[in-house]
Amino acid sequence: MPASAIEIRNITTGYNTSVVLDKLSLDIGVGQFAGIVGPTGSGKTTLLKTMLGAQPVYGGEIRLFGQPIQRLPAGSIGYVPQLESVDWSFPVTVEQVILMGLYATDRRLLPWASKQEKAKVHDLALRLGIHDCLHHHIIDISGGQQQRAFLGRALISNPKLLILDEPTAGVDIKTQHDVLHLLGALNREGITIVLTTHDLNAVASHLPWVICFNQGLIAQGRPREIFTERNLSDTYGGDIVIIRHGEHLLIANNTPLKL
Amino acid sequence: MDTLLEPLQFEFFRHGLLAALMVGGLCGLIGVYIVLKGMSYIGHGLSHAAFGGAVVGFTFKLNFYVGAAVVGLIAALLINQITRGGKIKSDAAIGIVTTACFALGVAIISRLRHFTQSFEAALFGNILGVDNSDLLVIGSVTGATVVVMFLTYRAMLFTTFDLDAAKVFGIKTGRMQLVFACILTMAIIASMNIVGVTMIAATLVVPAVTARLLTNSFSRMLILSTCLGATIGVAGMYLSYYFNAASGATIVLFGACVFIIVSAINYIKERFILREQTHRHGHLVHTHRAGPGHTRDSHAHEHDHEHHASEDASERGGTT
Numbered sequence: 001m002p003a004s005a006i007e008i009r010n011i012t013t014g015y016n017t018s019v020v021l022d023k024l025s026l027d028i029g030v031g032q033f034a035g036i037v038g039p040t041g042s043g044k045t046t047l048l049k050t051m052l053g054a055q056p057v058y059g060g061e062i063r064l065f066g067q068p069i070q071r072l073p074a075g076s077i078g079y080v081p082q083l084e085s086v087d088w089s090f091p092v093t094v095e096q097v098i099l100m101g102l103y104a105t106d107r108r109l110l111p112w113a114s115k116q117e118k119a120k121v122h123d124l125a126l127r128l129g130i131h132d133c134l135h136h137h138i139i140d141i142s143g144g145q146q147q148r149a150f151l152g153r154a155l156i157s158n159p160k161l162l163i164l165d166e167p168t169a170g171v172d173i174k175t176q177h178d179v180l181h182l183l184g185a186l187n188r189e190g191i192t193i194v195l196t197t198h199d200l201n202a203v204a205s206h207l208p209w210v211i212c213f214n215q216g217l218i219a220q221g222r223p224r225e226i227f228t229e230r231n232l233s234d235t236y237g238g239d240i241v242i243i244r245h246g247e248h249l250l251i252a253n254n255t256p257l258k259l
Numbered sequence: 260m261d262t263l264l265e266p267l268q269f270e271f272f273r274h275g276l277l278a279a280l281m282v283g284g285l286c287g288l289i290g291v292y293i294v295l296k297g298m299s300y301i302g303h304g305l306s307h308a309a310f311g312g313a314v315v316g317f318t319f320k321l322n323f324y325v326g327a328a329v330v331g332l333i334a335a336l337l338i339n340q341i342t343r344g345g346k347i348k349s350d351a352a353i354g355i356v357t358t359a360c361f362a363l364g365v366a367i368i369s370r371l372r373h374f375t376q377s378f379e380a381a382l383f384g385n386i387l388g389v390d391n392s393d394l395l396v397i398g399s400v401t402g403a404t405v406v407v408m409f410l411t412y413r414a415m416l417f418t419t420f421d422l423d424a425a426k427v428f429g430i431k432t433g434r435m436q437l438v439f440a441c442i443l444t445m446a447i448i449a450s451m452n453i454v455g456v457t458m459i460a461a462t463l464v465v466p467a468v469t470a471r472l473l474t475n476s477f478s479r480m481l482i483l484s485t486c487l488g489a490t491i492g493v494a495g496m497y498l499s500y501y502f503n504a505a506s507g508a509t510i511v512l513f514g515a516c517v518f519i520i521v522s523a524i525n526y527i528k529e530r531f532i533l534r535e536q537t538h539r540h541g542h543l544v545h546t547h548r549a550g551p552g553h554t555r556d557s558h559a560h561e562h563d564h565e566h567h568a569s570e571d572a573s574e575r576g577g578t579t
Contacts, residue, residue: 016346052427053427054423054426054427074428074429075428075429077427077428079424079427079428081421081423081424085423086421087295087420087421090295090419090420090477091295091471091474091475091476091477091479091480092416092420092476092477093475093476096416096476096477100413100416100417100420100421100424100425100428101428103413103414103416103417103425103428103430104428104429104430105429108413109410111409111412111413111478112478137475140475153424157428
């Protein structure tokens with residue numbers, strides 16, 4: 001079994017003529033639970049897209065579990081997009097959203113779900129705590145349930161790698177805590193998890209590994225070691241204060257508001 | 260009963276009725292994907308492109324359908340390709356590509372003084388002039404579309420709902436888009452002589468948006484839209500017979516009336532539910548049905564206590 005879930009070697013990528021990531025190298029170990037933090041426009045989403053194989057690469061190489069992305073069997077990667085990017089008026093129920101995660105792996109040609117598929121969805125929904133709303137339209141449920149519905153779609157094919165784009169954005173602090181807690185439990189079952197977030201405090205309290213990123217790798221390691229004024233200042237470019245209280249870190253922006 | 264049977268004694272009406280039934284159902288089915296992709300004007304644009312193709316085909320002494328199909332398909336693929344980069348949106352791409360193809364047809368007609376072919380049927384529709392060969396074309400396209408849509412239902416649903424995620428999950432999204440472009444072009448060309456270039460957008464969009472108002476389920480929306488399209492086609496034909504009005508226009512007008520009636524019922528129903536909830540809770544809370552234009556932000560404000568019970572129950576159920 002390879003030691004790295006994600007191996008990025010000298011990757012250069014971008015959009016049309018502009019290069020966003022230039023000769024980036026990064027390793028994320030198997031079984032890791034890593035959070036990528038960085039300012040808006042730092043290339044976090046581009047990095048995620050590169051890991052997913054959804055970004056044209058101009059140079060370099062990327063391997064997932066020791067293999068090129070194209071050779072990975074369908075369903076090996078679970079992906080949860082930003083909830084902001086979802087078309088909430090689209091007529092689908094929670095059950096239909098979760099079932100989509102099976103469409104690439106199951107070669108079933110009939111449109112309707114089989115009994116086995118429905119049972120699989122029900123079991124997963126039960127575990128995620130959304131079994132009560134399987135037949136609800138996706139907009140008729142709370143933000144936390146919506147996040148879990150899309151997490152269900154990513155998990156239904158039993159992926160080895162789970163990639164989430166800002167799973168804590170737009171939800172309240174309780175839901176944020178629940179989502180990260182759930183991801184922690186999934187990680188303990190052996191799923192490698194990579195997510196992007198703007199919430200440094202959530203990373204500090206829930207994630208074992210952090211990657212500070214701004215057009216390139218600034219630092220990576222355990223949050224207690226990596227979240228230093230220097231690293232965060234290099235990442236965000238501002239004056240950031242870190243308050244340490246026992247095992248806990250509290251990160252705040254020290255730039256005064258100009259009123 | 261006599262009202263229904265009387266027009267059937269005429270062969271032209273029987274042919275027209277069958278054509279309206281098939282074209283209505285076909286456009287209703289495809290319209291769901293078009294509306295949900297936010298490309299409602301693709302039908303309008305592609306029919307213009309196909310018209311340009313038919314004129315080009317005529318100058319090369321080709322069959323009407325061959326010229327229209329080749330240019331229509333090229334236009335559909337070009338629109339797909341132009342929008343792929345994300346810089347140019349589909350409405351702009353439709354505007355450029357299809358108008359250019361239509362302009363090519365118009366330029367050829369104006370240039371060739373000996374141009375004798377009448378394209379009036381293609382422009383305004385001629386449902387009463389449908390012959391057996393037209394019925395064969397419409398029937399074949401309808402049958403093929405139903406089979407393809409049935410077999411690709413899952414991949415097509417995922418691609419329409421979330422293109423980027425579908426690609427990541429391993430769906431051959433490029434292939435799905437190509438298949439859809441081919442089906443759409445064929446459907447438009449088969450329908451062009453029936454409802455006309457100028458009316459085709461409505462036959463694609465009206466059943467789908469009406470169905471959307473009636474259901475929140477994708478599969479039910481497909482069935483409803485297909486049935487609505489076929490019903491509107493048949494009812495429109497009878498109305499055109501008894502009011503002695505142009506068939507294509509009557510079908511479109513009847514479809515628009517159905518949409519207005521369903522919208523009004525929907526609005527009254529929502530107001531009634533809102534009033535009930537206000538009465539029960541003592542203050543305004545939510546208008547919960549999802550529909551076009553319902554955004555996540557508005558939802559966040561409207562949300563809460565109806566679902567708190569289930570949310571709380573699920574949290575207590577322990578998810579970690």
